[in-house]
Amino acid sequence: MSIVLSCDKLNKKYGRTYALRDLDIQLEENVIYGLLGRNGAGKTTLLNIIAGGIFADDGTVEVRGKKLGKGALPEDFCFVGEKNKLFGGARLIEVLQFAANFHPNWDWTFAHKLLQTFRLDPNQKIKQLSRGTESLVGNLIGLASRAALTLFDEPVLGLDVLMRERFYKELLEDYANHPRTILLSTHLIDEIAPVVEQVYIIDEGSLLLHDEMNQIRMAAHLIRGHSDAVAAFTEGKRVLHTESYGHGKLAAIFQKLNDGDRMQARQLDITIENLTLQKFFSYLIEGGH
Numbered sequence: 001m002s003i004v005l006s007c008d009k010l011n012k013k014y015g016r017t018y019a020l021r022d023l024d025i026q027l028e029e030n031v032i033y034g035l036l037g038r039n040g041a042g043k044t045t046l047l048n049i050i051a052g053g054i055f056a057d058d059g060t061v062e063v064r065g066k067k068l069g070k071g072a073l074p075e076d077f078c079f080v081g082e083k084n085k086l087f088g089g090a091r092l093i094e095v096l097q098f099a100a101n102f103h104p105n106w107d108w109t110f111a112h113k114l115l116q117t118f119r120l121d122p123n124q125k126i127k128q129l130s131r132g133t134e135s136l137v138g139n140l141i142g143l144a145s146r147a148a149l150t151l152f153d154e155p156v157l158g159l160d161v162l163m164r165e166r167f168y169k170e171l172l173e174d175y176a177n178h179p180r181t182i183l184l185s186t187h188l189i190d191e192i193a194p195v196v197e198q199v200y201i202i203d204e205g206s207l208l209l210h211d212e213m214n215q216i217r218m219a220a221h222l223i224r225g226h227s228d229a230v231a232a233f234t235e236g237k238r239v240l241h242t243e244s245y246g247h248g249k250l251a252a253i254f255q256k257l258n259d260g261d262r263m264q265a266r267q268l269d270i271t272i273e274n275l276t277l278q279k280f281f282s283y284l285i286e287g288g289h
Contacts, residue, residue, distance in 0.1 A: 001028040002064075004149055004181045005050065005074070010059035012045055012205070019045040020056070020205040027149070030179035032171075034196035034213075036189055036281055042205040043185045044082060047153050051079040063149065078103060078147035080138040082154040092129075092137060093122035096144075105146035110174065114140045117166055132158030139167050143174055151183045156191070164188075168195050193277040203285050213277075216254075220280040223251045225270035233261075233270055240283035252283040 005027040012020040020042045027033060037043045048054045050061055052073050060067055063074035090098075100106040115122055118136040129137065139155050156164040172195060175182065186192055193213065201209040223230055227249040230242075234251050241252040252275060257265075265272055275283075 001030070003027070004029050004064060006060075006062040007046070007050070008060045008062070010046070010049060010056045010061070012042075012049065012054070012056050018205045020049075020059075023059070023202065023205065023207055025200055025207070025210075027181050027183060029181055031181060031198060032175060032196050033181075033183045034189075034192045034199040035183055035185040035202070036187075036199055037185075037202040038285065039187065041202050043202065044153055045205075046202070047079065047081070047151050047183075047185060050074070050151065051077075051081075074149055076104065076148040078142050078145040078150045080142040080150070080152045080155060082157060090126055091123050092120060092126065095126060095137065096122070096141065099141045099145065103145035103147055105148075105178075107144055107146055110146075111140060111144035114143060114170065117170060118163065130158065132160070132163065135159055136163065136167075143170060146174075146178050147180065149181045151185070153185045154187070155184060156186065156188060164191060168192075171195065189278045189281050190276055199277075201281060201284060208284060216277065216280060217274065219254050219256045220275035220277075221253050221255075221257065222273045222275050222279070223253060223265070223270055224248065224273070225265075225268060229268035229270055233265060233268055240280075240287045252279070254280070254284070 003026050007023060007025040010020045010023040011018065023046065035043050035046070045054070049056050052068070062068065068074065096111055100108070118140060120133065120136060120140070135155060135158050139152070142150050142152055142155070156167060159167065168191070171182070184192055184196060196213055198210070198212050199216065200207065223233060226247055227244060230249040230251050234253055237253050237255045239251050239253050243250050257272065262272070
């Protein structure tokens with residue numbers, strides 16, 4: 001697969017604090033990525049550097065092999081920020097018409113469908129919209145743009161469960177028919193687990209993990225059993241977290257288990273469960289400090 005976006009050794013400091021520290025990220029063509037991290041981890045800083053809104057202190061950003069200079073925007077690109085800078089006095093339909101001029105693959109038929117799906121009034125003024133409705137407008141632009149590289153920063157902020165599900169459904173259906181590279185930055189981790197194919201997890205501006213979602217599902221486990229049995233089973237394995245309760249112990253591990261491991265678990269009377277992405281994320285972040 002060809003590389004659409006490559007960020008190499010990105011550094012960004014505010015005062016003495018690193019927002020990004022030697023961060024490397026590569027996005028392949030036609031893949032949906034999740035960018036995960038706590039608030040303040042550096043997600044928005046990274047997206048704004050890619051989008052040309054701020055500049056890195058060191059490092060490079062390349063799009064399809066071409067290095068981006070200061071202030072240069074990637075071609076066929078759409079960035080839906082957490083705080084959309086929309087024209088408050090304009091009507092929604094006017095904002096869409098403006099956005100369509102910047103995106104060569106814009107699909108008006110899809111845009112009008114999304115207006116109905118998201119229950120948006122095209123004649124409403126932007127300044128009258130709630131925070132959640134503003135998110136929906138940004139998401140509509142991101143989807144209807146059909147940009148080859150599309151970045152969403154906290155796309156479901158302020159949305160109720162129904163609208164979040166509608167957004168993910170529309171994204172997946174349209175991606176199936178019109179593949180492109182999509183990066184979703186969010187803190188609602190379990191919700192995007194069925195949506196993304198690969199994840200980048202960052203903390204304090206540094207990369208903790210890049211892996212395929214299926215690989216994480218197969219390797220993230222919660223082990224329960226007698227303390228001695230759990231200690232014996234986890235020896236030599238990557239343990240993210242342990243907790244004791246009475247004579248028992250639980251351990252979160254990140255390692256694929258083979259048939260021999262599972263046989264050993266049965267002999268030691270140990271139970272093995274799959275970890276949710278949210279729990280895996282939490283234990284990974286805690287273990288990184």
